[in-house]
Amino acid sequence: MVRSIALGLAAGLLSATAAFAQTPPAAAPAQPAAAAPSPFVFPGDAGVILNFVKADKTADFEMVLGKVKEALAKSDKPERKAQAAGWKVFKATEPGPGGAVIYVFVMDPVAKGAEYKVGDILVEGFAAEGQTLYKTYSDAYGTPAIGALLHLTKVVELGK
């Protein structure tokens, strides 16, 4: 029974984040300014994004993530360095819906006020090529693209 819990993808949980479930992956570059705060800004202590990626597109997805890392590393903007310092990408053992592969972005700590839009980061780093990379990235997403996008406030560190 315990093992079955491990496989639970929390249908309830993910539907709870329905506001984000249909959000396009890491908003497209060069979007006009919107009145609503970007979901890709994390005002708390940490952030988690569950990305559902097509099983046959994981290589594309990981290739672009390598470019994101490169763009952050070569950026002159201090906030990009701060983002890189706390951003890890994991692959879940558990499968996603429709055989999707779940990639989990963990931002801990978050860079306060910085926007974690992959499209913008790619365009900053690679100009026109960034647009192409972003298309590859977007095309890798399954349906839905994002299972959960959580803005997190620390409750406790159990070691402290």
Place this chain on the structure above:
Amino acid sequence: MLSATSAFAQAAPAAPAPKATLAKSAYMFTADAALTVNVVKADRTADFEKIVGKLQEALQKSARPERAQQAASWKVYKASEPGPSGSSIYVFLIDPVVADTDYTPSAILAEGFPDDVRPLYKTLSDSLASLSIFNLSLVSDFSK
């Protein structure tokens, strides 16, 4: 959309003081890190946070070195986003995982509070609407 997993969404956390079984505990994490998503009933967040405090206390007072290691990389977060029916979402982020070590909350509570484990476990179980566990392999650390 995720109906295939709905059978697990209501699963209760592991029972206290289980006998040895052939099945490996879901809380024996097999990868680099782990993420558990605890959906807590709207009126039970205080109970859940109380149990988190008990887990912290049990880990810290344990004489077993692995318990201190577990505590060192175990963080608890609360999401701004509400869960279903007004529930609250708590995330356990464990990075890195201590290999071959059981993170079953009931087992940790049983070690730390042997006389109270049943009511503590009941409080934990009653507070949860659903639970998901993810074993996570590191793909990339953007800081390196």
